[in-house]
Amino acid sequence: MSSHNGGEPLVEIQSLKTYFPIRKGLLQRTVGNVHAVDDVTFRVSEGETLGLVGESGCGKSTLGRTIVRLLEPTEGSVVFEGRDISKLGTRKLRPLRREMQMVFQDPYASLNPRKRVGSIIGTPLKIHGVDKSERRQRVQELLETVGLSPEHYNRYPHEFSGGQRQRIGVARALALRPKLIVADEPVSALDVSIQSQMLNLLDDLQKELSLTYIFIAHDLGVVRHVSNRIAVMYLGKLVELAPAEELYQRPIMPYTEALLSAVPIPDPDLAHARERIVLQGDVPSPINPPSGCRFHPRCRYMTDICREVEPPLTDYGHGHLAACHHPLNVDKATLAQVTVSERHSPATADERARPQDPAKGEAHPIP
């Protein structure tokens, strides 16, 4: 997959926040919020694959679901092909559903066991008014596209293996010829040999149908293989965004460095030789995220400033953005430049969001 930096933006999200209220008591009053996605801004170009990585609970799935409007954003906007879709009602949203589809993680839970494959893949076509005979033909074509046989039309999901089920999930997502596919951990439930078949299939489909992917995964090897650019999330925040190779060659955020070093390498000598940064502890709660840089309690470069001031997302050139007070792999010249024009993201910057007043801390008022 080549670089698509010059492509038109297909999706632009700006200062997107998705909070889940925590309700308690008889009156179900909101006592707090889970800050699942907390002020994320980026854009995805047409034909590009954007990888979204992070530990569980970092908000990557919530972000994916908010983009396709399976979840309502609390604040901010999602602009799809130049149109803000974050506030559209159900009816106005329906035609747009054709354009963006989702592939889910668990191939066992995401297919209705009582429906035949033909009806599972055909339902989106039916909803969007394709008549019966055409539907059948289209579904059979789709089955072939994803490497299954048209005879599978009348079978039930339980007759298929995990990898084949995931193919059915992909066929369903492709049914309406979408432009954007949000794939949420599409291969993590599959065996390695089947996983590579699936990744190759997704790659082929992207070329054939000029799809744009947002690829959510926790496996950094997989993400690097499929992505043009990679966004790293931590506790609801975007902490680093860079072209894939750039991110692996010179991570700027210590969290990214630690994530990369945690990936097991199937080479005994290399595995023993390299220095491994083992992060201590778990991801803190997104209900009361740490003050300042959210990563500071687990960071080995932590200093006082990290506890108090949230680092802004800074552009280090070559499309490499990171939010850190102690950036790694950055030479002095670049550092001097960026501190002069400190902005949290390129053209899409949203001044109001940061830097935050340390006195106010991370406690966002409930909207």
Add this chain to the structure above:
Amino acid sequence: MAERLIEVKGLKVQFATEDGIVRAVDGVDFELDRGEVLGIVGESGSGKSVTAMTLLGLTRDRNTRFEGEVLYKGRNVLAMNEDELQDVRGNEMSMIFQDPMTSLNPVYTVGAQICEAIQVHERADKPTARRRAIDLLKQVGIPNADERVDNYPHEFSGGMRQRAMIAMALACNPDVLIADEPTTALDVTIQAQIIELIDRLKDEFNSAVILITHDLGVVAEIADEILVMYAGRVVERASTRDLFYDPQMPYTWGLLGSIPRLDRPRQERLHSIKGTPPSLIRSPTGCKFRPRCPHAFDKCMQEPALENRVETPGHLDRCWLSVAEKRDLRGRTISGEEEAA
């Protein structure tokens, strides 16, 4: 020579089902010495978990048939009665299961579940057991163990639950620790912590570890020897270095080639093993991997024995290709240049 703890000879495990006999394990041999880490690698359905569970007598059922021997310090586990087994389980051999979410009982506190094992096997009184439980939780790196011991599993995160499972497995100082995909449900960062923990505890407790996984990266770090299983059999067995640097079985090459690797330049395409793992009811004739093997030829209609074909003693494989042919063919597969069409 370290003490021999486990010897498995010609183990076969068959399950009678409505569809026919499932040959889940079909002739597996291996040995495990004190202080050693044995990795068992394979895809789902390769029989790796059934092998491990059989070591603890967990696959016993009316519809299960066993053949061969599983010797634990010379005693055959397959021939033991329930009482004898009970004595071995948890006490001398214990298991860490894959899913820490479902293998802890949600209605008991974590401490109570660890204490149970100690009280059953060591006839310790409650306060002693509790003190031991707190110590164990400290050893596996749970912060505030004194308070956390009274927490319920839902109050623990995934990584902490897996640590609690490990504490429970270690409660009675077992000689053999069987870890069945201990990190599959966890994040990479937590996975690194758990692997490091298992490796450290193995030394502290002077035990042996059987590590079952589908991730070759995980075993590369801590295993001494690796078994690669396919369709109920061992298809390759070698020391960790030999397996990674001189793999003999095309299936192993396929596994190595399927992993998108961070330590190499990005490939245009990943190698993928075509097709899907065979049915264990009607498995293919001859070499079980033949239908998916890009290098299969007529001799593969007969099943090759698991034997030593390379210069390194102890490196066994099941493949008819000559060693020279293998060394010639495998590079392209592993580097992902050649994709099985």
